[in-house]
Amino acid sequence: MIYELIKTWIDNPASVTLNEIESAQQQMLTQLPTGPNLCLIAALSLIENNGVDAIENVRKRIRKYEQENNS
Amino acid sequence: MSVVSAARGLFLADTNSTNNLANSKYEKGNYPVWTSFNGYTPTDASYTNNVGTWKTFAFWRHYSPLYNDSYGSYVGNHMLNRVADHNGTSRGENALLGFDASIQPRIIKMFGSEDLFFNINNNADRGNGTTGQFTNQNSSRIVSNAGSSLGGDFINNAITSSTSMSNTSLWCRKDWTQILDIPDNATTVKFGAQIKVGANDKLKIYNFAGIYCAEDNVSTKTRTVNYFRIRHTSAASNYSLPTGTLSASASPYNWTGLVSTGEEDSNGNIKLFTPVSTVVTEHASLNQNDYEEFKTVEYSFTLQSGTSRKMSFNLFFAENAYNLAQEAGDLTGGFQVYDPFVEFS
Numbered sequence: 001m002i003y004e005l006i007k008t009w010i011d012n013p014a015s016v017t018l019n020e021i022e023s024a025q026q027q028m029l030t031q032l033p034t035g036p037n038l039c040l041i042a043a044l045s046l047i048e049n050n051g052v053d054a055i056e057n058v059r060k061r062i063r064k065y066e067q068e069n070n071s
Numbered sequence: 072m073s074v075v076s077a078a079r080g081l082f083l084a085d086t087n088s089t090n091n092l093a094n095s096k097y098e099k100g101n102y103p104v105w106t107s108f109n110g111y112t113p114t115d116a117s118y119t120n121n122v123g124t125w126k127t128f129a130f131w132r133h134y135s136p137l138y139n140d141s142y143g144s145y146v147g148n149h150m151l152n153r154v155a156d157h158n159g160t161s162r163g164e165n166a167l168l169g170f171d172a173s174i175q176p177r178i179i180k181m182f183g184s185e186d187l188f189f190n191i192n193n194n195a196d197r198g199n200g201t202t203g204q205f206t207n208q209n210s211s212r213i214v215s216n217a218g219s220s221l222g223g224d225f226i227n228n229a230i231t232s233s234t235s236m237s238n239t240s241l242w243c244r245k246d247w248t249q250i251l252d253i254p255d256n257a258t259t260v261k262f263g264a265q266i267k268v269g270a271n272d273k274l275k276i277y278n279f280a281g282i283y284c285a286e287d288n289v290s291t292k293t294r295t296v297n298y299f300r301i302r303h304t305s306a307a308s309n310y311s312l313p314t315g316t317l318s319a320s321a322s323p324y325n326w327t328g329l330v331s332t333g334e335e336d337s338n339g340n341i342k343l344f345t346p347v348s349t350v351v352t353e354h355a356s357l358n359q360n361d362y363e364e365f366k367t368v369e370y371s372f373t374l375q376s377g378t379s380r381k382m383s384f385n386l387f388f389a390e391n392a393y394n395l396a397q398e399a400g401d402l403t404g405g406f407q408v409y410d411p412f413v414e415f416s
Contacts, residue, residue, distance in 0.1 A: 023072070032169050033104060033167065033169065037396050038105065041104055041123075041124070042139075042140075049140050049143070050141055057139075060186065064400055
């Protein structure tokens with residue numbers, strides 16, 4: 001679900017609110033800090049602190065998440 | 072000289088009966104992740120159960136020149152259970168702990184980023200012209216260590232704006248630092264820890280990790296460094312790093328970090344330090360294949376003379392610039408440390 005939220009933000013940043021990002025961050029802290037989950041935490045932090053300026057880095061974190069999830 | 076002994080049983084015992092470090096087993100329930108402020112200094116005694124981004128460990132200060140998120144820099148660590156999952160033939164591995172795990176002694180596992188993230192990091196001579204202690208984060212050296220025996224000779228030749236941030240002779244290093252008061256009557260110090268590089272997460276070629284101690288003379292901009300490192304096994308990774316009194320061009324690109332005096336800026340963060348003269352002693356370059364299980368390592372050195380002295384103790388992970396620039400996305404390897412210690416005498 002959080003993965004989908006970030007993908008939605010990549011497609012259309014304006015469609016995701018800051019509240020949704022902050023809520024997702026809190027949810028991630030209830031998960032085990034595995035490699036893939038660290039990628040999602042990083043992406044959410046980049047969105048919160050940098051907005052669209054970090055969209056390429058958010059994309060990279062998501063690619064890394066997908067790579068680690070499929071390995 | 073090292074003294075190496077295997078830690079026995081499933082439950083890691085304390086490393087040394089005397090320890091001048093505080094919170095050496097990361098027992099306050101804090102779990103920093105992804106990014107934090109360099110030198111961030113909270114009120115340590117009450118700093119417990121802080122998890123997530125922009126956090127630290129009680130008594131430990133974060134430093135990395137690799138800016139990854141706004142004005143934060145990269146944090147790469149896991150916290151592991153000190154009770155191993157015994158598999159019948161060896162000690163077994165230590166399980167990853169959750170953010171919400173109960174307060175308990177923990178192993179820290181440091182790893183790299185495999186990414187330069189932003190252009191501000193893709194600038195080998197970043198910070199050129201700034202030396203001594205300073206507060207401008209943008210003036211920190213992205214090159215934390217530089218050698219002469221791999222992709223280029225940066226001991227005898229200067230790093231310039233045209234130097235590539237993918238050169239195998241350059242490293243970007245991140246630290247967990249603790250500032251210590253040195254007793255006035257102390258002349259020597261012994262430092263060490265139980266360390267491990269697991270068989271399933273070996274250091275990537277050219278990456279190295281370890282522990283260093285730094286003593287700074289702020290007025291002369293001199294840093295004295297004593298360290299050991301653990302490295303990849305291949306012959307290609309058995310390279311040397313500069314030791315002794317480094318040249319004026321090499322000093323600012325080796326062993327930079329938080330100032331060992333612990334002096335803080337107006338925001339309460341410890342200032343940064345780039346030396347103009349660096350004196351380095353390497354106590355050991357260890358082969359990671361000899362540390363697949365936890366072993367205790369310890370080293371001693373003579374302290375700089377004086378009174379009211381301070382020293383920084385630093386766990387570090389140095390990631391090779393070539394590996395950073397490739398962004399290959401594979402594992403950087405992990406350096407595990409349990410109960411590091413410092414003993415003055």
